[in-house]
Amino acid sequence: MARLVAFDEERAIQKAMEVFWKKGYAATSMRDLTDAMQINSSSLYNTIGDKHQLFVRCIRHYTKMRIQAIEQRYADLGSSIQVLENFIKDAADIITTEPNSCMCIKATFEIEGDNPDIQAVINAYDDFTHQFLKNLIEHAQNQGEIDGNESADTIADYLNSLFIGWYNSFVLHKNRNKILNMAGFAIRHLRC
Known part of the structure; x- marks a missing residue:
């Protein structure tokens, strides 16, 4: 048998x-x-x-893998500003080396927000990333490493929108240096 x-x-x-x-x-x-x-x-x-x-x-599987990778990668890397800078550099690196772009961004453009099940999963991932960045920014502000007069929410939203823009730019132009230069610019402008 x-x-x-x-x-x-x-x-x-x-x-x-x-x-x-x-x-x-x-x-x-x-x-x-x-x-x-x-x-x-x-x-x-x-x-x-x-x-x-x-x-x-x-x-769901994709976002779970991404969240686990973020939590493992940035668990104990030192100061909040250093973790934030590493996150930005890593985002630029992933955007320019990952062969299929971001699955969430691809899905968002493909479904155009018309599917509540998929949108809920993508929104939960976006909320996780936003909160992760916001926590780092607030801690860096408390340490005097980032201007405390700016809203941590706004800075986190700004960084998230940068990442999405970088994905789009790389899909269109395939120019790694362009993305790395923008990442460097973002990092330089975070510090006080």
């Missing part, structure tokens, strides 16, 4: 996420997904659901 191979849902979600990340939601077929996940379509429907449900799971 043949032995059943256990279905590794986490691995399957990872594989599907990679396909969606590369091709986008609309360009990804069910065949692309089942091939990558190494399952048949009935198994996909029975375990996870349809393409939309799988995409929501993949966006």
